[in-house]
Amino acid sequence: MSCNVMACSGTEACASLADGGSDVLDFETARARLLEQARETASIERVRLQDTLGRVLAAPVDAPCDIPPNPSSALDGYAIRTADLSAGGPTVLRVTQRITAGSRGGGLARGEAARIFTGAAMPVGADAVVPQEAALRKGDFVHFHAHPAPLEDVRQKGCDLFAGERILHQGRLLRPQDIALAASAGVATLPVYRPLRIALLCTGNELREPGDLLPEGCTYDSNRYLIPAQIKTLGMDVLAVERVEDTLEATMDAMSSAMTMADVIMTTGGVSVGEEDHVREAIKRLGQIHIWRVNMKPGKPFTFAMLGEARTPLIGLPGNPVSAFLNFALFARPFLLRMQGMVDDCQLTLSLPAGFVWPTPSKRREFLRARVDPCDPLRRVSLYPHQGSSALKSASWANGIAVIPEGQTLSEGDCVEFIPLSSMNLF
Ligand code: AMP
Ligand code: MG
Numbered sequence: 001m002s003c004n005v006m007a008c009s010g011t012e013a014c015a016s017l018a019d020g021g022s023d024v025l026d027f028e029t030a031r032a033r034l035l036e037q038a039r040e041t042a043s044i045e046r047v048r049l050q051d052t053l054g055r056v057l058a059a060p061v062d063a064p065c066d067i068p069p070n071p072s073s074a075l076d077g078y079a080i081r082t083a084d085l086s087a088g089g090p091t092v093l094r095v096t097q098r099i100t101a102g103s104r105g106g107g108l109a110r111g112e113a114a115r116i117f118t119g120a121a122m123p124v125g126a127d128a129v130v131p132q133e134a135a136l137r138k139g140d141f142v143h144f145h146a147h148p149a150p151l152e153d154v155r156q157k158g159c160d161l162f163a164g165e166r167i168l169h170q171g172r173l174l175r176p177q178d179i180a181l182a183a184s185a186g187v188a189t190l191p192v193y194r195p196l197r198i199a200l201l202c203t204g205n206e207l208r209e210p211g212d213l214l215p216e217g218c219t220y221d222s223n224r225y226l227i228p229a230q231i232k233t234l235g236m237d238v239l240a241v242e243r244v245e246d247t248l249e250a251t252m253d254a255m256s257s258a259m260t261m262a263d264v265i266m267t268t269g270g271v272s273v274g275e276e277d278h279v280r281e282a283i284k285r286l287g288q289i290h291i292w293r294v295n296m297k298p299g300k301p302f303t304f305a306m307l308g309e310a311r312t313p314l315i316g317l318p319g320n321p322v323s324a325f326l327n328f329a330l331f332a333r334p335f336l337l338r339m340q341g342m343v344d345d346c347q348l349t350l351s352l353p354a355g356f357v358w359p360t361p362s363k364r365r366e367f368l369r370a371r372v373d374p375c376d377p378l379r380r381v382s383l384y385p386h387q388g389s390s391a392l393k394s395a396s397w398a399n400g401i402a403v404i405p406e407g408q409t410l411s412e413g414d415c416v417e418f419i420p421l422s423s424m425n426l427f
Helices: 011-018 027-036 176-184 223-233 248-259 279-286 321-339 393-397
Strands: 044-048 077-080 091-099 112-116 128-131 135-138 141-144 166-168 189-193 197-203 237-244 264-268 287-292 303-307 312-317 350-353 365-372 381-383 400-404 415-420
Touching (some): 027 287, 027 321, 077 091, 166 176, 197 223, 197 248, 223 237, 223 264, 223 321, 248 279, 248 312, 279 303, 279 312, 287 312, 312 321, 321 365, 365 393, 365 415, 381 400
Parallel strands (some): 197 237, 197 264, 264 312
Antiparallel strands (some): 077 112, 135 141, 287 303, 303 312, 365 381, 400 415
C-alpha cells in the first residue's frame, strides 16, 4: 500500500486513501484532490492557424513586429500637415496624390493634401487626417473648416500591437478571436498540445443499443453517446467506446487493454457497492483508488484512480446518466482540461435569485438541473420539477446547474449559485 502520490498527513489518512477513503469526501476536497493529480501529458505539435480552433496553446506567442508597421489613416479623408491649417476661415489645399490601402504615397509638401483611405500609409510629412465628411472637394483642391490636432485620426506605428508584446499566453484555449489575433500579428502556425486520447468503458449487462429491441429489465445505453459527446466538446479524441459485461474478469480485461492506448480511461456504472459492481475491485487489482464517493446529489459514487506503473488516470462515473453528466461537467471536465494544458477551465458561477423554495435542508450538496430564462429581467433560477438521476429530460431542459450547499434552505428570492452550462462547453 503506497501513498506516494497523495499529500497525506498521517498513517491513518494514508491507509484510508489507498482504498479511496472509506469516508465520503466533501465536494471541494474531492475536486482539489482530483485536480492536484492532473498532469500535462500531451505532446506538442505545431499546426497551421486554420487547424487551431479549440486547441490549447503550448507556448506563449509574442508579436513579431509592430502592427501597423507604419502610421496609417484611421478613416477615409485627406492627409494633411497641421502646420498648413489656416487660423481663421477655411483651409484650402492642393490634392497632389491618392493613397489607397496597400499602396504607398510620396512625401507631402507645404500646402498639399493627399486623398487617403482607411488603413493606407500616411505620406511622409502628413500628421493628421481630415474626414471626407468634413471636407469639400473642388477639382484639384480640398476645402475644410476642420482644425484637427496633430496625430488626429492617424493610427500610430505599433498602436495595435508592438513588436515583442505578449499576445497569447500558454494554456489558452484558442477561440476564433485568438486565432485572428495571431493572424493579425503575421503568425502563421501555433504550437498546441496533441488532443488527449480517452477510452470509455460502459459497464452493464442490461445495456442495449438504441434501435434494437428493449427486452424486459434492459436499458438503452445513453452514456455511450453522452460521454463521448461531452469529451468532443472539449476538443479531445475518443479512442474507443466499449461495452463491458458485469464480471470482474471482463472489467479488468477492458481496463488493461485501455491502459495500453489511452491517456485517460473513463468508465460508467458498476462503481457502487452492489455484487454486480466490479469497477472498484478491478481498479484495486490494477492500481490505486484516490477518490471514491463525494457528498453530492446526484453523483455520489464518483471515483478517481490511477492504474498500472504508468499511473493512467481512471475516472469512474456513475451509471445513472444524469449523475454521469454532472460528474463529467464538474469533475472530469476541469481535470481533462488541466491534463490538456489549459490554465483556466472557464467555469462560471453566478449568484442569482431563486425562483423556487428549498424548505428541507439536504445532507448532501445538491446539483439541480435549472434554468434562467434570458428574457426574465430578474434572471430568476427555476428548477426542473423532476430531479431524478435516471431521466435525462432534466439535463436536456436545463441551461444551468443550481447548487445548494449541505444543510441549507432557501426561500424564494434568496441568492442561489447558478453555473451556466454554457460556461462548461454545454451550450
Ligand atoms: P450502476 O451504477 O451500474 O448500478 O448503474 C446505475 C443505473 O444506471 C442502473 O439503472 C443502470 O441501468 C443505469 N445505467 C448504467 N449504465 C448506463 C448507460 N450506459 N446508459 C444508461 N443507463 C445506464
Ligand atoms: Mg451496473
